[in-house]
Amino acid sequence: MKRFQRFNLDSLLLPLLGVAVCLLLWQILAGSNLQVTSRDDFGDMVTVTKRVGLSKDLPSPGETWTASKNYVLQPWAKRGELDQGILAFTWLSLKLVAQGYAIALILGTPIGFCLGLSKAFAKTFDPIIQILRPVSPLAWLPLGMVLFLSVKIRVPGAAAPYTASELASIFTVAICSMWPTVLNTAVGVRAIPQDYLNVAKVLKLSRTKTLFKVLVPATLPYMFTGFRLSLGIAWLVIVAAEMLTGRPGVGGFLWQQYNALSYAHIILCILTIGLVGYALDRLMSLIESRFKSA
Amino acid sequence: MALLCLENVHVGFGSGAKRHEVLRDIQLHLAEGEFVAIVGYSGAGKSTLLNLLAGLLQPDSGSILLRGKPAPGPGPDRGVVFQNYSLLPWLSVEENIALAVDQVFPEWKPSERAAQVRRYIEMVHLAPAALKRPGELSGGMRQRVALARALACEPAILLMDEPLGALDALTRATLQDEIVRIWLENRRTALLITNDVDEALLMADRIVPLSAGPGATLGPSVPVPLPRPRDRRSLHHHPEHKHARRTVLDYLLGPGGRPKLSVTRKLVLPDLLPEDLDGPRPALFAPPKRRATAKSETIEVH
Numbered sequence: 316m317k318r319f320q321r322f323n324l325d326s327l328l329l330p331l332l333g334v335a336v337c338l339l340l341w342q343i344l345a346g347s348n349l350q351v352t353s354r355d356d357f358g359d360m361v362t363v364t365k366r367v368g369l370s371k372d373l374p375s376p377g378e379t380w381t382a383s384k385n386y387v388l389q390p391w392a393k394r395g396e397l398d399q400g401i402l403a404f405t406w407l408s409l410k411l412v413a414q415g416y417a418i419a420l421i422l423g424t425p426i427g428f429c430l431g432l433s434k435a436f437a438k439t440f441d442p443i444i445q446i447l448r449p450v451s452p453l454a455w456l457p458l459g460m461v462l463f464l465s466v467k468i469r470v471p472g473a474a475a476p477y478t479a480s481e482l483a484s485i486f487t488v489a490i491c492s493m494w495p496t497v498l499n500t501a502v503g504v505r506a507i508p509q510d511y512l513n514v515a516k517v518l519k520l521s522r523t524k525t526l527f528k529v530l531v532p533a534t535l536p537y538m539f540t541g542f543r544l545s546l547g548i549a550w551l552v553i554v555a556a557e558m559l560t561g562r563p564g565v566g567g568f569l570w571q572q573y574n575a576l577s578y579a580h581i582i583l584c585i586l587t588i589g590l591v592g593y594a595l596d597r598l599m600s601l602i603e604s605r606f607k608s609a
Numbered sequence: 610m611a612l613l614c615l616e617n618v619h620v621g622f623g624s625g626a627k628r629h630e631v632l633r634d635i636q637l638h639l640a641e642g643e644f645v646a647i648v649g650y651s652g653a654g655k656s657t658l659l660n661l662l663a664g665l666l667q668p669d670s671g672s673i674l675l676r677g678k679p680a681p682g683p684g685p686d687r688g689v690v691f692q693n694y695s696l697l698p699w700l701s702v703e704e705n706i707a708l709a710v711d712q713v714f715p716e717w718k719p720s721e722r723a724a725q726v727r728r729y730i731e732m733v734h735l736a737p738a739a740l741k742r743p744g745e746l747s748g749g750m751r752q753r754v755a756l757a758r759a760l761a762c763e764p765a766i767l768l769m770d771e772p773l774g775a776l777d778a779l780t781r782a783t784l785q786d787e788i789v790r791i792w793l794e795n796r797r798t799a800l801l802i803t804n805d806v807d808e809a810l811l812m813a814d815r816i817v818p819l820s821a822g823p824g825a826t827l828g829p830s831v832p833v834p835l836p837r838p839r840d841r842r843s844l845h846h847h848p849e850h851k852h853a854r855r856t857v858l859d860y861l862l863g864p865g866g867r868p869k870l871s872v873t874r875k876l877v878l879p880d881l882l883p884e885d886l887d888g889p890r891p892a893l894f895a896p897p898k899r900r901a902t903a904k905s906e907t908i909e910v911h
Contacts, residue, residue: 514697517684
């Protein structure tokens with residue numbers, strides 16, 4: 316019985332308490348509508364609605380819910396290009412993230428292996444990587460637009476070719492989320508114990524066999540840590556890319572609603588981005604833990 | 610003819626003034642079917658010697674001959690049991706051994722290779738744990754896997770680098786008996802590196818002491834003419850055992866022992882010479898006379 320209570324308290328009640336505290340703070344900060352009825356100069360009774368509060372324009376939790384009900388309760392609705400259900404937007408963003416992330420992994424892992432295995436390669440390319448790594452996604456995106464302005468890529472079976480803004484977003488996601496994979500893989504390869512390499516030498520394993528039977532499995536835990544960090548960055552980048560390009564997606568919707576002064580939807584987008592990011596991270600750490608059994 | 614020969618082998622690390630000689634003038638001849646133990650201090654260069662024999666390290670000078678021909682790089686003809694097991698943690702016991710067997714006998718049928726893997730797992734009594742990963746096994750069991758992996762390749766020589774060093778005393782005793790039993794079954798040439806004289810006396814036909822470093826070298830080899838199977842409980846009453854033990858220990862504690870450690874320290878004396886009052890007076894701002902050389906003394910530490 317006691318154990319049951321502790322389980323409830325730790326894993327359910329405490330997080331709920333945290334949420335409640337945040338909602339309360341939000342409620343305190345948020346503005347509310349105040350109706351003032353007064354007699355005007357002509358002697359008529361006039362009711363005026365005013366926003367009052369610490370941060371007048373911040374919608375309260377209740378108002379946020381009322382305003383975003385439509386988007387949450389009909390998550391797959393498509394009323395217009397930039398007026399869709401929240402999951403429909405999320406899906407659009409995730410599709411771009413998946414493509415950029417896939418490119419990042421496919422390029423990043425071999426680069427990481429080269430960096431880890433060859434001192435000469437590391438010396439040659441390390442400065443470039445260190446310079447490119449801290450560049451913001453906002454800086455890459457315009458370059459992507461320029462690069463892909465006149466490029467037409469049509470996937471067989473797809474309705475329309477990729478647009479420049481799509482390609483630029485994928486490019487930005489790929490180039491920004493690649494670095495954790497590259498660096499973690501390189502560190503993992505360098506951290507392989509000499510014993511494993513001795514085993515490969517004593518058994519005279521060929522180069523390919525050494526790579527796939529010893530190097531890759533020994534590096535796998537590090538690689539997955541890199542993959543997980545990369546996914547987090549990819550999800551961060553897509554929001555920025557969509558805001559700049561105005562593409563339909565969570566980020567694009569957020570920017571549009573900001574310009575339309577409907578602040579409740581900004582909060583809806585922030586929460587969605589956070590929840591999706593959390594879900595992706597959990598998913599990756601689940602996959603990661605399966606490979607960390609060694 | 611000796612199976613494996615080391616002639617005038619020198620090994621050192623670093624170069625120039627920083628060069629640090631590890632092994633000097635190593636002469637070793639291993640005959641076919643012999644069980645030789647090399648006993649030495651820790652840090653003397655025992656693992657370096659094993660890496661040489663395994664081909665993982667090339668000597669700076671001298672030659673290593675395998676059946677009269679210069680030994681090639683590392684290969685499965687010289688099976689190695691490393692001190693820290695060196696099992697691949699993502700493979701099960703069976704897969705670890707299969708990796709070696711598949712590599713060494715690619716021309717065999719898959720069923721024959723599987724049978725070979727099973728045979729050696731049974732030889733080290735690990736059949737119930739065949740599907741476990743090394744992480745789930747105890748140290749003794751891991752070392753059995755490493756032994757099975759080395760033996761399953763059917764090497765001409767089995768090299769063991771302090772295979773039991775990390776184990777507790779009881780597990781150690783069981784594994785010592787086990788290794789000797791397996792060796793008696795197929796009589797391959799075996800070389801055991803250890804820091805335990807009694808372990809060497811129990812297992813080996815011949816003991817070669819390795820002197821303390823730096824610049825360690827092999828001492829005169831001491832035969833252990835004790836009948837097999839040897840019983841660890843009555844062994845030490847045997848006069849041959851006593852004699853061999855004394856000879857090895859005399860060498861290791863005497864001529865092959867640690868060189869006396871000494872400390873050199875700088876003597877701190879005033880940097881100025883006393884003024885000579887009888888001589889002519891020096892000029893007013895003449896530089897003071899300084900001592901020409903620093904003094905130091907070397908003290909032996911007991």
